[in-house]
Amino acid sequence: xxxxxxxxxxxxxxxxxxxxxxxxxxxxxxxxxxxxxxxxxxxxxxxxxxxxxxxxxxxxxxxxxxxxxxxxxxxxxxxxxxxxxxxxxxxxxxxxxxxxxxxxxxxxxxxxxxxxxxxxxxxxxxxxxxxxxxxxxxxxxxxxxxxxxxxxxxxxxxxxxxxxxxxxxxxxxxxxxxxxxxxxxxxxxxxxxxxxxxxxxxxxxxxxxxxxxxxxxxxxxxxxxxxxxxxxxxxxxxxxxxxxxxxxxxxxxxxxxxxxxxxxxxxxxxxxxxxxxxxxxxxxxxxxxxxxxxxxxxxxxxxxxxxxxxxxxxxxxxxxxxxxxxxxxxxxxxxxxxxxxxxxxxxxxxxxxxxxxxxxxxxxxxxxxxxxxxxxxxxxxxxxxxxxxxxxxxxxxxxxxxxxxxxxxxxxxxxxxxxxxxxxxxx
Amino acid sequence: xxxxxxxxxxxxxxxxxxxxxxxxxxxxxxxxxxxxxxxxxxxxxxxxxxxxxxxxxxxxxxxxxxxxxxxxxxxxxxxxxxxxxxxxxxxxxxxxxxxxxxxxxxxxxxxxxxxxxxxxxxxxxxxxxxxxxxxxxxxxxxxxxxxxxxxxxxxxxxxxxxxxxxxxxxxxxxxxxxxxxxxxxxxxxxxxxxxxxxxxxxxxxxxxxxxxxxxxxxxxxxxxxxxxxxxxxxxxxxxxxxxxxxxxxxxxxxxxxx
Numbered sequence: 001x002x003x004x005x006x007x008x009x010x011x012x013x014x015x016x017x018x019x020x021x022x023x024x025x026x027x028x029x030x031x032x033x034x035x036x037x038x039x040x041x042x043x044x045x046x047x048x049x050x051x052x053x054x055x056x057x058x059x060x061x062x063x064x065x066x067x068x069x070x071x072x073x074x075x076x077x078x079x080x081x082x083x084x085x086x087x088x089x090x091x092x093x094x095x096x097x098x099x100x101x102x103x104x105x106x107x108x109x110x111x112x113x114x115x116x117x118x119x120x121x122x123x124x125x126x127x128x129x130x131x132x133x134x135x136x137x138x139x140x141x142x143x144x145x146x147x148x149x150x151x152x153x154x155x156x157x158x159x160x161x162x163x164x165x166x167x168x169x170x171x172x173x174x175x176x177x178x179x180x181x182x183x184x185x186x187x188x189x190x191x192x193x194x195x196x197x198x199x200x201x202x203x204x205x206x207x208x209x210x211x212x213x214x215x216x217x218x219x220x221x222x223x224x225x226x227x228x229x230x231x232x233x234x235x236x237x238x239x240x241x242x243x244x245x246x247x248x249x250x251x252x253x254x255x256x257x258x259x260x261x262x263x264x265x266x267x268x269x270x271x272x273x274x275x276x277x278x279x280x281x282x283x284x285x286x287x288x289x290x291x292x293x294x295x296x297x298x299x300x301x302x303x304x305x306x307x308x309x310x311x312x313x314x315x316x317x318x319x320x321x322x323x324x325x326x327x328x329x330x331x332x333x334x335x336x337x338x339x340x341x342x343x344x345x346x347x348x349x350x351x352x353x354x355x356x357x358x359x360x361x362x363x364x365x366x367x368x369x370x371x372x373x374x375x376x377x378x379x380x381x382x383x384x385x386x387x388x389x390x391x392x393x394x395x396x397x398x399x400x401x402x403x404x405x406x407x408x409x410x411x412x413x414x415x416x417x418x419x420x421x422x423x424x425x426x427x
Numbered sequence: 428x429x430x431x432x433x434x435x436x437x438x439x440x441x442x443x444x445x446x447x448x449x450x451x452x453x454x455x456x457x458x459x460x461x462x463x464x465x466x467x468x469x470x471x472x473x474x475x476x477x478x479x480x481x482x483x484x485x486x487x488x489x490x491x492x493x494x495x496x497x498x499x500x501x502x503x504x505x506x507x508x509x510x511x512x513x514x515x516x517x518x519x520x521x522x523x524x525x526x527x528x529x530x531x532x533x534x535x536x537x538x539x540x541x542x543x544x545x546x547x548x549x550x551x552x553x554x555x556x557x558x559x560x561x562x563x564x565x566x567x568x569x570x571x572x573x574x575x576x577x578x579x580x581x582x583x584x585x586x587x588x589x590x591x592x593x594x595x596x597x598x599x600x601x602x603x604x605x606x607x608x609x610x611x612x613x614x615x616x617x618x619x620x621x622x623x624x625x626x627x628x629x630x631x632x633x634x635x636x637x638x639x640x641x642x643x644x645x646x647x648x649x650x651x652x653x654x655x656x657x658x659x660x661x662x663x664x665x666x667x668x669x670x671x672x673x674x675x676x677x678x679x680x681x682x683x684x685x
Contacts, residue, residue, distance in 0.1 A: 018468060020470075020473070021468075021469065021470065021472060022469075024442060047491050047494070049439055049490065050532050050535070050536050050545070053533070053536045054532060057526075057527075059662050062632075065634075066666065069440075069441050069443075069520040071443075072444070072445070072447075072565065075441070130472040130473045131472060132470065133459060133464060134471075162623050162624070162627045163623065166565060166634070168623055256537060256538055261542075369658075371658065423440070423441055
């Protein structure tokens with residue numbers, strides 16, 4: 001049988017039993033028969049840990065530390081989102097200094113996450129290697145860039161958070177310890193030295209050859225006036241949505257699939273959506289630093305960009321932009337000694353932030369003694385889940401003429417391009 | 428020198444310890460120079476889950492039967508097997524679920540619980556013998572480097588076998604328990620973090636799990652005297668290592684452990 005372009009179609013059965021180089025555990029099943037794409041499934045078999053279940057009965061001041069353990073690559077996002085949701089529930093207003101430090105921690109983590117994803121997880125596919133470790137001897141400059149950038153942003157988490165992975169200084173109401181001026185100066189110097197590697201990363205990624213794909217999905221991000229929103233703002237979309245964060249649950253809903261431990265999130269209209277670096281680039285390009293925006297013509301960027309593989313390119317731009325942002329925050333902070341102080345009170349609260357992979361929502365109900373009565377979490381990969389399957393469907397339709405191994409690689413590349421976190425999505 | 432065949436396996440956890448392998452960039456090049464990565468799903472495509480291995484590092488707790496099956500079969504194919512991080516060593520944060528009835532817990536999260544086959548969260552040593560513990564949440568750098576270097580040199584690794592309090596004293600920190608009346612887990616928690624939390628003005632929350640022979644019950648009674656409620660004390664001892672007897676003894680008087 002031939003397709004509309006006259007190309008011969010043969011049945012294909014793509015099965016990736018345990019996808020490597022992603023965070024967490026999933027399989028990919030793609031079945032293409034002579035009539036077209038028959039079945040697409042992202043079988044997320046990551047075991048559930050029931051965070052929403054066991055958070056009930058825990059004390060409000062443990063929540064940030066506990067949810068940090070949802071994810072080993074975006075712990076700061078889970079922690080920050082939880083702290084903000086608990087503060088929203090208990091009517092605590094964080095100080096401008098706390099907000100600035102949280103923003104710094106979150107941006108540094110976003111850059112760190114993108115660096116690991118691009119170099120360690122995504123890049124090997126484009127150069128025909130099984131992983132980045134075997135690439136290291138051949139790609140000496142890239143390896144040095146990777147390590148230098150990673151060290152610079154990790155150090156921010158280390159110094160301000162106590163440790164980059166599962167930091168300990170971030171608590172309800174603020175920080176238990178604020179860095180000294182010398183700490184900030186040292187961190188800023190390291191970031192400054194990491195800027196040229198970040199710039200080279202943009203060239204490296206924009207030089208890759210990506211499969212061709214155009215999606216008509218709805219891109220979503222949070223946006224606010226005056227800065228590239230990370231921890232607060234309104235939820236906006238490429239189809240005109242403008243939603244206050246507290247109305248999150250009236251607009252989005254989750255659906256359980258029998259074959260996956262993660263739930264799929266849809267809009268009120270029952271449509272899939274895409275969140276993450278590409279969505280942010282499409283919706284907030286104007287709020288990148290001017291130096292980042294100036295790179296657009298050099299890399300032939302045209303917006304909106306609807307190729308999901310270009311999420312990698314958007315991540316590369318965010319590495320550069322994030323470094324600029326870290327530098328700006330580090331060199332403008334004027335820290336004073338503050339200690340968290342607040343009263344425990346009952347209430348419900350919601351927070352939505354931009355985690356490295358996109359919108360992250362935490363919602364809690366706290367009782368008058370400060371214990372959690374209800375917890376609900378929706379992660380970026382859960383927001384992207386339905387869309388990943390939609391894009392796999394598009395991809396399999398577009399490239400069904402490929403050999404089995406070529407199509408299989410493209411499917412793996414596509415899922416990796418989303419930078420999914422299956423540990424997060426199941427939680 | 429012959430390279431060590433390394434396998435890294437992930438069970439129920441945040442995958443942070445596998446990332447931590449990559450975070451330790453100071454030593455990563457030297458360590459990996461001596462290792463042949465046979466199975467490391469997060470970093471490398473291909474790779475087989477079958478041995479023989481010289482060293483297997485296991486992250487995550489066991490929460491499903493097939494994980495235990497695989498673990499037992501891996502144990503037979505490796506010379507050394509070590510749990511890395513609190514989930515694998517102590518049950519970690521995923522073990523908090525053990526204090527709630529499974530059915531109730533599952534129904535709080537999933538509408539249809541028929542595809543769920545989760546069981547009580549247990550650490551790796553509940554199913555197979557282990558050759559040591561690389562503690563921490565995430566696992567500590569010193570412990571990992573010490574272990575890998577020791578194995579490469581053919582000597583027994585020297586693990587820390589004392590409380591966080593010792594590290595606090597060495598650092599000259601003011602005691603947050605005595606001076607600030609904070610529920611610090613330092614006296615019963617294994618050292619290795621460098622007394623991180625007290626150095627950042629907060630009480631230790633026990634993420635490295637119990638040190639050997641910890642007297643958690645006495646510390647729990649102390650918290651009670653200091654004015655903390657039963658619920659608060661229960662939470663304190665069930666956050667990172669309630670699957671281990673030492674911390675359970677601290678929690679038992681103050682709530683339903685299982």
